[in-house]
Amino acid sequence: QIRQPVDLRSDTVTKPTDAMREAMASAEVGDDVYGEDPTVNRLEARAAEVFGREAALFVPTGSMGNQIAIRLHTQHGQEVICEARSHVLDWEMAMMAAFSGCQARAVAAERGILTWEHIKPAIGAKIYYRAQTGLICLENSHNMAGGTVTPVEVMREIWDGAKDARLPVHLDGARVFNAATALGVSVAELTEGFDTVMFCLSKGLGAPVGSMLVGSGEAIEQARMHRKALGGGMRQAGVLAAAGLIALEEMPAVLTADHANARMLAGTVARFKSAEIDLGAVQTNIVIFTLVGNGDAAAFVGRLKARGVLASATGPHAVRFVTHHDVTLRDCERAAGVVAEELEGLG
Numbered sequence: 346q347i348r349q350p351v352d353l354r355s356d357t358v359t360k361p362t363d364a365m366r367e368a369m370a371s372a373e374v375g376d377d378v379y380g381e382d383p384t385v386n387r388l389e390a391r392a393a394e395v396f397g398r399e400a401a402l403f404v405p406t407g408s409m410g411n412q413i414a415i416r417l418h419t420q421h422g423q424e425v426i427c428e429a430r431s432h433v434l435d436w437e438m439a440m441m442a443a444f445s446g447c448q449a450r451a452v453a454a455e456r457g458i459l460t461w462e463h464i465k466p467a468i469g470a471k472i473y474y475r476a477q478t479g480l481i482c483l484e485n486s487h488n489m490a491g492g493t494v495t496p497v498e499v500m501r502e503i504w505d506g507a508k509d510a511r512l513p514v515h516l517d518g519a520r521v522f523n524a525a526t527a528l529g530v531s532v533a534e535l536t537e538g539f540d541t542v543m544f545c546l547s548k549g550l551g552a553p554v555g556s557m558l559v560g561s562g563e564a565i566e567q568a569r570m571h572r573k574a575l576g577g578g579m580r581q582a583g584v585l586a587a588a589g590l591i592a593l594e595e596m597p598a599v600l601t602a603d604h605a606n607a608r609m610l611a612g613t614v615a616r617f618k619s620a621e622i623d624l625g626a627v628q629t630n631i632v633i634f635t636l637v638g639n640g641d642a643a644a645f646v647g648r649l650k651a652r653g654v655l656a657s658a659t660g661p662h663a664v665r666f667v668t669h670h671d672v673t674l675r676d677c678e679r680a681a682g683v684v685a686e687e688l689e690g691l692g
């Protein structure tokens with residue numbers, strides 16, 4: 346029997362569990378544009394409760410959730426402060442410009458961790474001939490910085506500063522459950538100061554499709570209208586929300602194992618001088634390392650693929666592994682053996 350490759354390209358590859366498939370098959374449904382899908386309504390109510398918010402909106406993707414948030418917080422011609430490698434800047438088709446008419450004010454930060462010291466100078470001066478800041482957008486955990494985690498106290502300073510500056514703050518919390526698990530806090534505590542939070546059900550939490558936006562009742566009412574504008578008004582989406590409910594209730598518990606698997610892979614990489622890795626940045630389920638001597642990441646990823654290990658090149662010399670529920674410890678140990686031999690081979 347042909348062995349399945351160990352798929353470490355992303356946690357977006359997770360497939361629904363049997364329990365999710367059963368729940369999907371028997372889901373109670375209705376037309377969600379009319380607000381009549383009981384399973385979507387239950388998921389939205391539950392997500393709002395878990396995050397300690399008034400309301401939540403089920404959206405098809407994390408990208409749509411982020412772009413709806415940017416749209417509802419900003420005016421045409423404003424700036425969005427975000428970290429220089431953030432998803433909303435690099436991977437969402439310039440939609441902050443195309444859909445919201447905003448430009449990014451990108452701020453580079455060590456390990457992707459924006460602090461108030463980084464943000465304050467980036468806020469548009471209150472003079473009529475300077476574009477004004479409309480939104481501060483954080484990402485926790487930070488994907489392309491290596492799944493790094495911003496602690497609560499750092500974000501609290503940003504929430505306080507943003508309040509004084511009368512600026513809204515949005516969290517791209519695609520992997521906020523990973524961050525909360527790493528910090529040992531609840532997602533409600535980790536996100537309490539944000540005006541809106543987007544989180545993904547479809548990544549480490551294992552749902553086949555879907556993300557959520559949580560916030561005030563008013564914000565989510567506006568978000569629902571912007572979702573419709575984007576063509577995201579769904580009909581019997583309870584089939585998907587049924588899986589989302591299981592993802593939300595049962596899957597945060599599996600993230601600890603994903604983090605342990607990531608640490609094991611990172612430890613393997615760290616043994617070789619052909620790779621450079623910031624082990625302190627490996628706090629969740631993402632491992633990013635650089636091939637020294639300008640090693641060709643795409644070629645390296647190609648060699649791993651030929652040996653049954655799938656990874657991503659996140660730059661000319663950078664390789665990313667993302668652990669998740671569909672790769673076991675044994676899978677990761679097998680992958681680590683292949684990675685060790687390939688790194689050894691680079692000398």
Ligand SMILES: Cc1ncc(COP(=O)(O)O)c(CN[C@H](C(=O)O)[C@H](C)O)c1O
Pocket residue numbers: 354355356357405406407408409411432433436484486487488517519520545547556
């Ligand atoms: C921080 C963050 N916010 C938003 C999203 C978008 O989620 P989807 O639009 O794919 O549901 C992602 C997806 N990340 C994907 C991946 O990591 O493989 C790719 C890069 O889009 C993300 O990492």
